[in-house]
Amino acid sequence: MKISREDVLRVAQLAHLELAPEEVEAYRGQLDEILSYIGKLQELDVSNVEPMALMDPMADAPHQAPRRSAGLDGAIAAAPAEPELRDDVVAPCSVADAVLAEAPDAAKPFFRVPKVIER
Amino acid sequence: MSGAPRWTVASVHEALLAKKTSARELAQEFYAQIEQRNPELNAFLELCPDRAYAQADRVDAIVAQGKPLGRLAGVPVAIKDVISTEGVRTTCGSKILEDYTPPYDATAIERLERAGAVIMGKTNCDEFAMGSSNENSAYGPVRNPIALDRVPGGSSGGSAAAVAAGLSVVALGTDTGGSIRQPGAYCGVPAMMPTYGRVSRYGLIAFASSLDRIGPFATNITDAATVMSVIAGHDSNDSTSASLAVPEYAAEIEKPVAGLRIGMPEDYFGAGLDAEVKDKVQAGITLLESLGCKRVPLKMPHTDYAIATYYVIATAEASSNLARYDGVRYGLRVQGNTLMEMYRKTRERGFGPEVKRRIMLGTYALSSGYYDAYYLRAQKVRSLIARDFAEAFEKVDAIITPTAPTTAFKLGEKTADPLEMYLADIYTVTGSLAGVPGISVPCGKSAAGLPIGMQIFGSHFGEARILQLARAFEKAGGFSI
Numbered sequence A: 001m002k003i004s005r006e007d008v009l010r011v012a013q014l015a016h017l018e019l020a021p022e023e024v025e026a027y028r029g030q031l032d033e034i035l036s037y038i039g040k041l042q043e044l045d046v047s048n049v050e051p052m053a054l055m056d057p058m059a060d061a062p063h064q065a066p067r068r069s070a071g072l073d074g075a076i077a078a079a080p081a082e083p084e085l086r087d088d089v090v091a092p093c094s095v096a097d098a099v100l101a102e103a104p105d106a107a108k109p110f111f112r113v114p115k116v117i118e119r
Numbered sequence B: 001m002s003g004a005p006r007w008t009v010a011s012v013h014e015a016l017l018a019k020k021t022s023a024r025e026l027a028q029e030f031y032a033q034i035e036q037r038n039p040e041l042n043a044f045l046e047l048c049p050d051r052a053y054a055q056a057d058r059v060d061a062i063v064a065q066g067k068p069l070g071r072l073a074g075v076p077v078a079i080k081d082v083i084s085t086e087g088v089r090t091t092c093g094s095k096i097l098e099d100y101t102p103p104y105d106a107t108a109i110e111r112l113e114r115a116g117a118v119i120m121g122k123t124n125c126d127e128f129a130m131g132s133s134n135e136n137s138a139y140g141p142v143r144n145p146i147a148l149d150r151v152p153g154g155s156s157g158g159s160a161a162a163v164a165a166g167l168s169v170v171a172l173g174t175d176t177g178g179s180i181r182q183p184g185a186y187c188g189v190p191a192m193m194p195t196y197g198r199v200s201r202y203g204l205i206a207f208a209s210s211l212d213r214i215g216p217f218a219t220n221i222t223d224a225a226t227v228m229s230v231i232a233g234h235d236s237n238d239s240t241s242a243s244l245a246v247p248e249y250a251a252e253i254e255k256p257v258a259g260l261r262i263g264m265p266e267d268y269f270g271a272g273l274d275a276e277v278k279d280k281v282q283a284g285i286t287l288l289e290s291l292g293c294k295r296v297p298l299k300m301p302h303t304d305y306a307i308a309t310y311y312v313i314a315t316a317e318a319s320s321n322l323a324r325y326d327g328v329r330y331g332l333r334v335q336g337n338t339l340m341e342m343y344r345k346t347r348e349r350g351f352g353p354e355v356k357r358r359i360m361l362g363t364y365a366l367s368s369g370y371y372d373a374y375y376l377r378a379q380k381v382r383s384l385i386a387r388d389f390a391e392a393f394e395k396v397d398a399i400i401t402p403t404a405p406t407t408a409f410k411l412g413e414k415t416a417d418p419l420e421m422y423l424a425d426i427y428t429v430t431g432s433l434a435g436v437p438g439i440s441v442p443c444g445k446s447a448a449g450l451p452i453g454m455q456i457f458g459s460h461f462g463e464a465r466i467l468q469l470a471r472a473f474e475k476a477g478g479f480s481i
Helices: A005-014 A021-043 A096-101 B008-017 B021-039 B050-066 B106-115 B156-165 B181-187 B221-231 B273-288 B303-324 B339-350 B352-365 B372-395 B418-425 B429-434 B463-477
Strands: A067-070 A076-079 B044-048 B076-080 B118-123 B169-177 B191-193 B211-220 B261-265 B294-298 B400-401 B438-445 B453-458
Touching: A005 A021, A005 B044, A005 B352, A005 B438, A021 B303, A021 B372, A021 B418, A067 B156, B008 B021, B008 B050, B008 B221, B021 B044, B021 B050, B021 B076, B021 B118, B044 B156, B044 B294, B076 B156, B106 B118, B106 B221, B118 B156, B156 B169, B156 B181, B156 B211, B169 B221, B181 B191, B181 B418, B181 B438, B191 B221, B211 B221, B221 B463, B261 B273, B261 B372, B273 B294, B273 B400, B273 B463, B294 B303, B303 B352, B303 B372, B303 B418, B303 B429, B372 B400, B372 B418, B372 B429, B400 B463, B438 B463, B453 B463
Parallel strands: B076 B118, B076 B169, B261 B294, B261 B400
Antiparallel strands: A067 A076, B044 B118, B169 B211, B191 B211, B191 B438, B400 B453, B438 B453
8 A cells, every 4th residue: 555645644633743844755655665565464264363452461471370479669478369459548739849850841830832712 | 981890770879888888979989971972972961960969969868878768879870851759951952942950859769769779861862752863853963882973772772872972870761663773772771671560650641651661771681670560550540540559670680591481573573684683593593492482473564554554653642642742831931923823833833743754643543534544543553463472362462573683773864764764673673563572682693783672572460570581591591781
């Protein structure tokens, strides 16, 4: 399948990228070459194959009961065989000042951006 | 390079205990080396002497008090610039984060420092870890310390070069498709990608979240094993980190390897593999056989589809992860009259060509009408590649392949052709997709004197096994940097 100029412009718009005119043609050629190469995936019959949507190496990990892990605080805690769910408790997270300090334009407690609502 | 023996984790530890040096003197010694070599290598983007000397003084105080030292006490460490360091500028090799200073430390950083490591600075890398040569950094390429006209590999080129040039004893890199192992091979240093979930990704600035991993470069295998024991383990801040006990790897790796079955997949030794690389890796397998390992021929039939699969999945995830760089919360902002214009101008100015290319590729693969043909299909082929590994590990204890098809190429040699650059990862992306651990170990040099790497894959959470093979190989072959 051939990638057109319009395809590149459509994708750039979806990705919020502004491209210079000379970039459009360069990317068109390169994306076309890469996607042609990726086309080899069509050679395989995948009709009975489940997609691998999650990376879960624990699924075939050697099981140890109880599994133990060193937490970030250095404490050794027993971990259950099933994915661990922590208690649903509120923990303090007072990083707002530090986060806002990195913002290009902040008016505490907000990030300031160009006007998006017309009155 | 100087003729003095290289520092290792063990020799630093002994020297501190024997009071032959102090952590502060050691940091000074390494900073002097960095000052001398970095102008030509461009391995470091940022140094943090205040942080390093404060940590060194803490270590020296512990020595003075005669208290037990941490496992990495006083060891100078370099950190790839995609890993967050509180108060130390972290750019990801990108203009879009040129002035970004993280408000917190990555878990791996916190664990290194708790073990006494001295963080010297941040290393250069391909922008957002996207590249195989380090030429995609917005701050200029790194040069390979073994041959200055050659690339160090990528994307963790600065970390590999730092260890190879003796500018740090160990370094952290990240590996999404080969970004630790391939530069390790090109620069001739041991380089390890752990199992997905073995090391917390908290504080690692995301490229492709189902593939990204943090791992060490080291002066020798024992040091790599020690670093692994320090940084691995569950972290409540990363729900994908595994709740499995962390072995004392350095103690595991001295076990004999006789009787281990090593798989040699024919699919990794075919067309496109440089003859010298092939010879050295085959000689490496023969060496392991001489130690009592049993060679098992393997077929991993979906290997040839790995690059295509990888460049759909990794770019799709990247297009989503990099949506956060929009000029609102951190990093560069280019003003616009509307919010949308601000987004577009910021991203146009802030991202380099390879990052834009991958964002577009990923956006295309996820876009309406193409999702099934590209993204969904790639996820299915990923299952087939993972199955190749699972079936192989029913027959063998480890899989041995070349790390990369060639030795380090020349700067500028592949920049004009993105697809050709992608093919430098042909032997590493498979393990990335399957989530298994892999290590690149030096296995000799080409006639031109360029390092060659041999890759050892293990089964999920089989780090101890591959480190054990790597250690036996290093010892028997006399491969040290």
